Amino acid sequence: MRDDSYRHKGLRKKMILELKEKGISDEKILNAFDLIPRHFFLDLAFVEKAYTNMAFQIGAKQTISHPFTVGFQTQLLNLKKGEKVLEIGTGSGFQTCILCCLGARVYSVERQKQLHLTAQKIIDDLGYSPKLFYGDGYKGLNAFMPFDKILVTCGAPNVPELLKKQLKVGGILVIPIGDGDSQTMKKITKVSENEYQEEDFGVFRFVPMLERKAK
Numbered sequence: 001m002r003d004d005s006y007r008h009k010g011l012r013k014k015m016i017l018e019l020k021e022k023g024i025s026d027e028k029i030l031n032a033f034d035l036i037p038r039h040f041f042l043d044l045a046f047v048e049k050a051y052t053n054m055a056f057q058i059g060a061k062q063t064i065s066h067p068f069t070v071g072f073q074t075q076l077l078n079l080k081k082g083e084k085v086l087e088i089g090t091g092s093g094f095q096t097c098i099l100c101c102l103g104a105r106v107y108s109v110e111r112q113k114q115l116h117l118t119a120q121k122i123i124d125d126l127g128y129s130p131k132l133f134y135g136d137g138y139k140g141l142n143a144f145m146p147f148d149k150i151l152v153t154c155g156a157p158n159v160p161e162l163l164k165k166q167l168k169v170g171g172i173l174v175i176p177i178g179d180g181d182s183q184t185m186k187k188i189t190k191v192s193e194n195e196y197q198e199e200d201f202g203v204f205r206f207v208p209m210l211e212r213k214a215k
């Protein structure tokens with residue numbers, strides 16, 4: 001496992017102050033950012049920059065989300081300890097660990113096999129135990145439904161019907177919608193079996209949600 005030095009810990013404190021300034025106010029989320037060494041999830045070449053508010057390549061042409069985006073999406077989920085959460089787009093596994101750290105029971109799906117395998121290793125090393133799946137997140141995880149919360153960390157052209165179906169009544173789906181360069185962050189609350197309430201939360205940039213597993 002990599003070294004988590006005082007320097008890294010100091011950089012994390014600074015990142016947390018920046019997150020606070022930008023509007024991440026939930027202390028439990030900020031504490032999770034303090035506990036998870038973000039530099040473990042990045043290529044060694046980027047370690048020095050791990051705590052700046054930037055997105056980085058993580059392989060397979062994918063990126064780890066900006067810390068602010070991770071904080072913002074997590075805050076929208078309004079997570080409670082013990083809730084069952086489905087994440088689409090494991091990527092580096094950083095967001096997955098933040099969710100675990102907040103006490104969620106996490107299921108996370110990734111369509112790129114290499115990323116799925118690399119994330120599994122880092123997450124094991126850190127001692128968290130979410131259930132990771134190599135598959136197509138458009139389908140969700142029917143065998144494990146219903147979920148209290150669903151978080152999509154790639155830009156989707158539309159809201160996948162199956163994800164809405166796999167949400168509990170009262171549950172929340174956070175998903176960036178748009179198939180161009182940028183997406184609108186949506187929070188969709190399942191009000192009843194067939195009724196959803198939708199709210200918009202600004203513009204973000206994500207890598208696209210693609211159909212089917214990659215090899």
Ligand code: SAH
Pocket residue numbers: 062063064065088089090091092093094095096109110111112115135136137138153154207208209210211212
């Ligand atoms: N939460 C990640 C974000 C990674 S970027 C992190 O913190 O690192 C989004 C990820 O979504 C990419 O790894 C991409 O391969 C994945 N993805 C895109 N379409 C998908 C799909 N249909 N099913 C599962 N994963 C998908």
